[in-house]
Amino acid sequence: MPSTHQVTLNAPLDMHLHLRDGEMLNHIASASAKTFSAAIIMPNLVPPVSSKEEVVAYKKRILSAIGQEDFTPYMTLFFKPSYDKAFLESVQNEITAIKLYPAGITTNSEGGVSGFDVEELRPALEAMAELNIPLCVHGETNGFVMDREAEFVSIYEKLATAFPKLKIIMEHITTKASVDALEKFENLYATITVHHLLITLDDVAGGMLQPHLFCKPIAKRPEDREALLKIALEGHPKVMFGSDSAPHPKHAKEACGCAAGVFTAPIALQLLVELFEKNDASLENLQAFVSGNAQNIYGVTPGNKKVLLEKKAFKVPADYKGVVPMYAEEEIAYSIKEITHG
């Protein structure tokens, strides 16, 4: 992408977003709703969103929190092996995907899957494949923190092989191992966050410890970041932007025992434009990464919000209603100039 003064992104999509609930939802929903046309909303509330009533009610709370913004929450359910076809048919119109968490692997995932027995999962996953409901997966084992995602690749491969018609989204991938898996199986797709395109473990723990860059999966090695950057910059058709923007109150991040999650929603598009420009990637590829690929993979047709960004330094606020964003109080190169609706 040539260094330009202005860039327009059409219908930006955030295919992995945590909007939380209650006061936090009301505080941070607008940050995404303002600049994105739609987003996949993760279901890891307490308790997790796992019934039709819960998903309908949560969607209502989200729409109330975003007010007048033109934004579609693509709702998800928290995967349970007990979901059967009748249930999935009954809830199909309310959801865009179902999210699978291994048990205990991240914030509010205690009720997740603890074995990956194909036969146990078969009824639910075959019904999902039949109904064309994508399965989003947080792919980490309970192993050593730097190995968890790479160890999970064999589970991705097992699921991809056993359920060839199921669309499996490898969420927030952070390793070269996951990039390699993506190329090997037709029905594997992936989301990548903006922070994993920008940082490695060095940025989290190489100098002073940076709690606001601590997330799960943890940022990995330089060669992993390079592999992610390559497929993002080329607009690889199986890869979508998903911020995994995950707010926690400041006191929960700057504490003994800091919670995992990076809050990027308000600055994600600005950072992506800067990153693609810096790496000489085309605007076309950025457009594919932030919207086109997701439309193709999910078969969604978002509202046509147009976000005009300009090359003008933006000082990231210290916090958004008590949530500290990535790069707080630092300057980033692009600002949002105008948002229009086509």
Place this chain on the structure above:
Amino acid sequence: MPSTHQVTLNAPLDMHLHLRDGEMLNHIASASAKTFSAAIIMPNLVPPVSSKEEVVAYKKRILSAIGQEDFTPYMTLFFKPSYDKAFLESVQNEITAIKLYPAGITTNSEGGVSGFDVEELRPALEAMAELNIPLCVHGETNGFVMDREAEFVSIYEKLATAFPKLKIIMEHITTKASVDALEKFENLYATITVHHLLITLDDVAGGMLQPHLFCKPIAKRPEDREALLKIALEGHPKVMFGSDSAPHPKHAKEACGCAAGVFTAPIALQLLVELFEKNDASLENLQAFVSGNAQNIYGVTPGNKKVLLEKKAFKVPADYKGVVPMYAEEEIAYSIKEITHG
């Protein structure tokens, strides 16, 4: 070591200790002085301790801070390539070792060595070898955080080869790569902290982020910890206990941009007894690890403090005058029962 109710350690030595200065020195010096006979005191103050006057004055401040305790601070200088034989002879009686920091690698190390040109270092290091002054080294490059120590091994090997009569102490080693180097070169020795025998990166960043376990070098992989544990438990004659106990005020640890260092001084011996017992290592090996090996390597004869520990749960305080220790508010298995002087 059989599970016993009581264990006596003779003349415990902490061969790597940060006592800081000013108010912090006065707050924390007694924690080490109470249970150790002596300790190698690191020179990374601001400005670093690098003249005879500074080392004499710092020793005086330490002795004043410890008051009546029977404790010898083994003083060190902050290595500079400009040290010549005349200078070293003049200061020799005041110091036990000289500490080399690569520039910018840890707390207050800005004035350290930035190249490792053997010829540039030759005058100082040959004079040290001649005067039998050991060189303590913080062995990390400026590379990726998980690779820094392993990358430094080639520098250790270069120094060990170029200065075969110089005793080189690889400080606070954290990797299997360093353990392997130790075996290859006769003049390489090592210290190991208690926290690196107990934790891996998983404990720092695998669950919630734990700033009080964040240190430099950062805790590494499980196989690294295993390699360290093996040589510690066998009382390997080239390996000494060095706590690297490194206090920071609570607010500097629990903050955005947390300082590196784990404060273990008040609980180090208790943890070591528990660890050796749990791993069925002999009391003889523990005694070698916490005192005998250091006496042989450094040629020191510490005062004969006897520390009697008993198997009785000890709840670690939340803080020691504003400094949060490792395992704060947790229970450890051993307590110090009595300290006597032989």
